[in-house]
Amino acid sequence: MKVSVDPLVCEANGVCVGLAPDVFDLDDEDELTILSPEVPADQRDRVRHAVRSCPKAALSLDE
Numbered sequence: 001m002k003v004s005v006d007p008l009v010c011e012a013n014g015v016c017v018g019l020a021p022d023v024f025d026l027d028d029e030d031e032l033t034i035l036s037p038e039v040p041a042d043q044r045d046r047v048r049h050a051v052r053s054c055p056k057a058a059l060s061l062d063e
Helices: 015-019 043-055
Strands: 003-005 024-026 032-036 059-062
Touching: 003 032, 015 043, 032 043, 043 059
Parallel strands: none
Antiparallel strands: 003 059, 024 032
């Protein structure tokens, strides 16, 4: 499973960071960084929830 972000859509609300902090992070310029594009097995449910919860639908999964 891979997760990606559309930087043109992302508003850096940080919902994903709160739900899956081992996979997502906001840098010093409030740009979303994906720490682990290839989602570890133990993080998959959290990442799915983060993708569904993104207020701008800026995240996508390739399962």
